[in-house]
Amino acid sequence: MDLDKYFKKAELIPAIVTDIDTGAVLMLAYMNKESLKLTLETGYTWFWSRSRKELWNKGATSGNLQKVIDIHADCDDDTLLVRVKPAGPACHTGSYTCFFKEIYKNDEV
Numbered sequence: 001m002d003l004d005k006y007f008k009k010a011e012l013i014p015a016i017v018t019d020i021d022t023g024a025v026l027m028l029a030y031m032n033k034e035s036l037k038l039t040l041e042t043g044y045t046w047f048w049s050r051s052r053k054e055l056w057n058k059g060a061t062s063g064n065l066q067k068v069i070d071i072h073a074d075c076d077d078d079t080l081l082v083r084v085k086p087a088g089p090a091c092h093t094g095s096y097t098c099f100f101k102e103i104y105k106n107d108e109v
Contacts, residue, residue, distance in 0.1 A: 001040070003033050003036055003037060004033070005077050006033075006036065006073060006077050006078065006080070007032070007033050008077075008078075009078050010078070011032055011033075012030040012031065012032055012048055012050070013030065013031055013032075013078055013079060013080060014028055014029075014030060014079045014080070015028070015029050015030065015031045015045075015047065015079075015080040015081075015082050016028050016079065016080070016081050016082065017029065017045065017058075017066065017082045017083075017084055017090065018081065018082070018083050018084070019083075019084065019085075019086055020069045020070075020083045020084060020085050021085070024096070024097055025097060025099055026066075026084070026086060026090035026091075026096070026097050026098065027090045027091065027097070027098040027099075028098070029045075029047040029048075029058070030047060030048050030050060031046070031047055031048060031080065032048040034046075034048075034055060035047050035048050035055055036080075038055065038057075039068060039071070039082070040071075042057075043067060043068050044057060044058070044059070044065050044066060044067060044068060045057070045058040045059075045065075045066040045068060045082060045084060046058070058090075059087060059088070062088065062092075063087065063088060064086065064087050064088030064089055064090070065086075065087045065088075066082075066084035066085070066086050066087070066090070067084055067085040067086075067087070068082060068083075068084055069083045069084060069085055070082075070083050071083075
């Protein structure tokens with residue numbers, strides 16, 4: 001598989017991680033070519049930490065690993081959708097998803 005095509009525009013691409021069972025968006029992280037390669041090789045999510053400037057295997061420390069079920073690229077090949085079977089919460093706060101802070105809700109819908 002030619003991974004270069006996903007990194008033509010930038011060295012890092014967004015990876016949207018969702019729960020395969022619930023469809024919930026668990027987190028958004030960034031992948032470089034090496035982290036995508038590791039993800040494909042191991043079957044577990046690997047990302048590039050922009051703050052620490054290093055690779056990280058999601059859940060390696062906490063035990064909340066994310067088993068990859070499938071990965072899809074968007075129409076421009078510059079964003080990935082990674083569907084996983086999580087072993088626990090996705091957020092470092094202990095929340096199931098990183099998206100738990102509601103900032104707006106339209107009650108008319």
